[in-house]
Amino acid sequence: IMGYEGHLLQVPDPDEKRQKIEEAMRTLVGCKTAIEAKGIPCEIVSAGGTGSYQITSDCEGVTELQAGGGIFADPMYVNKCGLTGLDYSLSVLATVASRPEKGRMVLDCGRKTMHPDFQLPLVKAWPDAEVTALSAEHCAVTLGPESQDLKIGDKIELIPGYADFTTILHENFYGFRNDRLEVVWPIQGRGKIQ
Known part of the structure; x- marks a missing residue:
């Protein structure tokens, strides 16, 4: 089962944000329990985006995080979502x-x-x-x-x-190390949104 607490990413007060995300995750995990009570296996509870994974990862019952953009730690996530502990890595x-x-x-x-x-x-x-x-x-x-x-x-x-x-x-990511081009990775999903 998948849930996304995207409506809570920009809650400015950290304590309120944590409380609301934990509440949302309890609801999501409750859905998993209800699904399993009907005899349907539900091994994965997937949630958490870059702007919330630091809280969602602490929530009991969540087995997978969806923090894809966190690899870059951009200014939007830092300034508007309170992301901490990661350095900017995309330029x-x-x-x-x-x-x-x-x-x-x-x-x-x-x-x-x-x-x-x-x-x-x-x-x-x-x-x-x-x-x-x-x-x-x-x-x-x-x-x-x-x-x-x-x-x-x-x-x-x-x-x-x-x-x-x-x-x-x-079309591509260009990976540099010590000012030298080390790798070129194609962006497979580019132009695939329909």
Whole structure:
């Protein structure tokens, strides 16, 4: 049996969030018990997404977690769902395409590269640079004093605000270790949502 407590991911108070998720899991496990009482085997109780698995994993009777996006620990899950203990691991490589003024740059990536609806991307390695908008193919960034020396042609890594919707826009993951390309993994599910 599968349940998903997605309606509770963004409950701001941690104690209230825990209480409500535990209640939802008791209901789900109760359904498993009712199914088995009718003579139907039910070995798997699957629940928990990236925004809730840290609580759901403590719930008695849950045998499987569905925290797929947790592998990337994106800013949406960290800032809006309270995810802790994981580092960001997905980035998108972009190029500075324009420097229209000292405190601003435009990158060669936009909504066709990263999904911005839940949270705008973060600029990796430049904490004083802030993404302000994404058009279809461009990303507007305001720059603080430490990032103002970036030049046209410089490569910038962005941490997608919501990795789940970003991954389905691409054909492959490129795995780097020590600044060297180590592996290319095809994204098998890309374009398969119907």
